[in-house]
Amino acid sequence: MIMIDYLLSNLWALWACVSVVCLMMELTSGDCFLLCIAIGSAVTALVAALGGGIYVQLIVASIVSLFCLFAIRPKLLKKLHEGEDKRVSNADAVVNKVGEVTEDIPANGFGRVAAGGDDWKAKTADGSALAKGQRVKVTVLESIIVTVEKI
Numbered sequence: 001m002i003m004i005d006y007l008l009s010n011l012w013a014l015w016a017c018v019s020v021v022c023l024m025m026e027l028t029s030g031d032c033f034l035l036c037i038a039i040g041s042a043v044t045a046l047v048a049a050l051g052g053g054i055y056v057q058l059i060v061a062s063i064v065s066l067f068c069l070f071a072i073r074p075k076l077l078k079k080l081h082e083g084e085d086k087r088v089s090n091a092d093a094v095v096n097k098v099g100e101v102t103e104d105i106p107a108n109g110f111g112r113v114a115a116g117g118d119d120w121k122a123k124t125a126d127g128s129a130l131a132k133g134q135r136v137k138v139t140v141l142e143s144i145i146v147t148v149e150k151i
Contacts, residue, residue: 011057015045032073032080039072040065094118094146097138105130105148113138113148120146 007014022038044061052060099115105122107129113122115138124130125139125147136148 005039008054011054012045015041015048015057015061017093032076035074035076036068037065039068049060055140091141093136094120095141098137098151099138099146099148101130101132101134110145113146115146115148120144122146122148125149147148 002051019038019041022034022041026032026034026038032089040061040063040092042150043064044057047060048057077137094116097116099113101111101122102114102119103112105111105113108127109129110121110123111130113120113136115136118137121144122136123145128150130136130148130150135151137151139149140147
């Protein structure tokens with residue numbers, strides 16, 4: 001009974017601990033969900049420290065956390081991921097890169113081209129032949145085959 005009375009009189013500390021734990025766990029997830037719960041817990045810790053009852057604390061925690069989830073989180077995620085759709089990733093970044101033929105490309109056949117830091121199976125856009133050492137520009141990426149044009 002003494003322990004329950006102690007916890008009820010110091011719930012602000014429990015809410016503060018929940019907030020800190022949620023913030024630490026948010027560092028590993030990065031989706032801002034736990035951040036909303038941490039904010040709700042921090043506000044509730046203030047309410048508890050000011051003498052709000054347990055039911056008031058639960059209501060405040062719920063309202064503030066839900067408000068953060070539905071009003072703040074979408075805007076925060078949008079701001080954090082701003083400009084990501086413009087960035088080209090992985091193999092798509094090789095398009096428009098200048099490279100060099102490393103293995104002859106016969107007419108209407110395949111050879112090899114070094115471009116974007118990798119060596120690619122390559123063909124020419126117009127079906128012409130290219131000799132080893134010629135500089136080319138990658139125009140299309142289809143699976144693992146690049147289409148190139150002579151520069």
